[in-house]
Amino acid sequence: MINKAIGISELASEHGALIDNMLELVHWFMAVLAIGWGIFFLYCVWRFRRSKNPKASYYGVRSHASHHIEIGVIIVEAILLLGFAYPLWAHRTAQYPTGPDVVKVRAVGQQFFWTMHYPGPDGKFGLTDPALISESNALGINYDDPYSKDDFLSGELVIAKGRDCIIEVTSKDVIHNLHLPPMRIQQDAIPGTVAHMWFKPTKVGTWETICGQLCGAGHAQMKGIVTVKESSEFDQWFLENSPKPAEIPAGLTGDDAAAPSKEAASL
Ligand SMILES: [Cu+2]
Structure with a gap:
């Protein structure tokens, strides 16, 4: 009340x-x-x-x-x-959800927006390395890593109703905070570390996300969108956005892809 x-x-x-x-x-x-x-x-x-x-x-x-x-x-x-x-x-x-239905996302904050990194159909994130960050590779994804080939990025956080969601939250520059008010959860995004948050959405809809840490002059504009879709619609969205084999960067087929390099630390 x-x-x-x-x-x-x-x-x-x-x-x-x-x-x-x-x-x-x-x-x-x-x-x-x-x-x-x-x-x-x-x-x-x-x-x-x-x-x-x-x-x-x-x-x-x-x-x-x-x-x-x-x-x-x-x-x-x-x-x-x-x-x-x-x-x-x-x-x-101590109790993270597991299983094939879990939706995994990496949320990377920077002044003043979020980029969502999805692992693609293999369910595994490719390695990332801050040294690889460039105009064409906003998150420094290591495309030599076989797991990175089906990864894709989204400007919106899209998740599925009734399915556990684990978000790995990190930052490229200063401390931000991914705050999802309708999910009653938020997590600081700290450069150099990865923090996890997990929850299960129960309603289909679209809401704004908030940056919960004063992160600079554009902090107030650091709004994002979280969309919860029905599970089947989410799967469809996920597949539509995953790169098709033909779109995977040339030279990176399963056999000749280099093994993950040791230096390529997770951002
Ligand atoms: Cu921020």
Whole structure:
């Protein structure tokens, strides 16, 4: 109810309901705190008004109650963090979906747009190397790697309804953040590292993505599009966009393609 009142966006992922429940709870809790502290503030303004207290007290509070309350708060917060938050996070990050239906995407941020890298029908990303980045090879894909031959790029994030999606998030320049509000998920894109996010879309539709880190003068324009298609329509889109054998760069057939070079690190 309070989520709706403050304009939360439409929900379109499986785990998102849990996030919304937590947000609802936290918002109510914060509302109670805000009203409680507001009342306490007004009480203090009245209780310590000048006309009733012409002389300041230089001793202040002399009981230790507030110390004990502070220590209690620290203990409760430590239990919440170490006992609940960390184990829950460890559980979620230890359990990546697997199987042929999983949609895998690499999302590469740069000032001020995203490029989506799809692994093609083989389901494996080709190696990338920042040294190979050029005007014709925006992500520095190593086309000597056999796995890269069917890879393709998209300016839009396209995923499938009802199928787990794993996104490898990284950046070419500064720190960005791929934020998908209807999926209730976001992940920092940090140059030199690859971070994973996974979720299952539950609704067909098109929404905007947001860059969730202030990344430069064009940050506000760093909008993207996420489209969730029905599974069969996604498969069709995926095949239409995958390079046909004839479009694969000359000289790179299965036999004479070079083995992945050791220097070609993942971006
Ligand atoms: Cu950005």
